[in-house]
Amino acid sequence: xxxxxxxxxxxxxxxxxxxxxxxxxxxxxxxxxxxxxxxxxxxxxxxxxxxxxxxxxxxxxxxxxxxxxxxxxxxxxxxxxxxxxxxxxxxxxxxxxxx
Numbered sequence: 001x002x003x004x005x006x007x008x009x010x011x012x013x014x015x016x017x018x019x020x021x022x023x024x025x026x027x028x029x030x031x032x033x034x035x036x037x038x039x040x041x042x043x044x045x046x047x048x049x050x051x052x053x054x055x056x057x058x059x060x061x062x063x064x065x066x067x068x069x070x071x072x073x074x075x076x077x078x079x080x081x082x083x084x085x086x087x088x089x090x091x092x093x094x095x096x097x098x099x
Contacts, residue, residue, distance in 0.1 A: 002066040002067065002068050002070075002071050002080055002084070003067050003070040003078075004044060004045075004052075004066050004067065009045060009065065010043070010045035010046050010048070010065075011047040011048055011051040011054070011065070012047070012048045018048065022049075026055050026057065027049070027051055027053075027054055028053040028054055028062060029052040029053030029064055030049070030050040030051060031043040031044065031047060031050045031051075031052050032050065038050040047065070052064060052065050053065065053066070068080075068081030068083075068085060069081060072085070
């Protein structure tokens with residue numbers, strides 16, 4: 001569980017663009033229900049295809065609607081946001097050692 005704070009913002013893109021980012025693996029996060037299903041009603045803001053986060057084609061720029069920084073300590077009510085930051089750090093280490 002990661003807090004969101006978007007009010008009325010959401011992700012949208014034309015059909016060709018959606019097909020392209022899906023094919024390129026650029027969709028990084030989706031809104032899902034408690035069972036992990038990306039059903040339309042799981043997207044609190046009506047985001048197209050439940051998209052909550054995407055990256056550029058190189059994978060080095062990541063934009064997202066959720067706020068993992070608000071879920072990094074038990075004092076804040078959750079540590080689930082740490083998973084996102086750890087995965088980014090681990091990916092960076094793998095990329096650094098690969099090249």
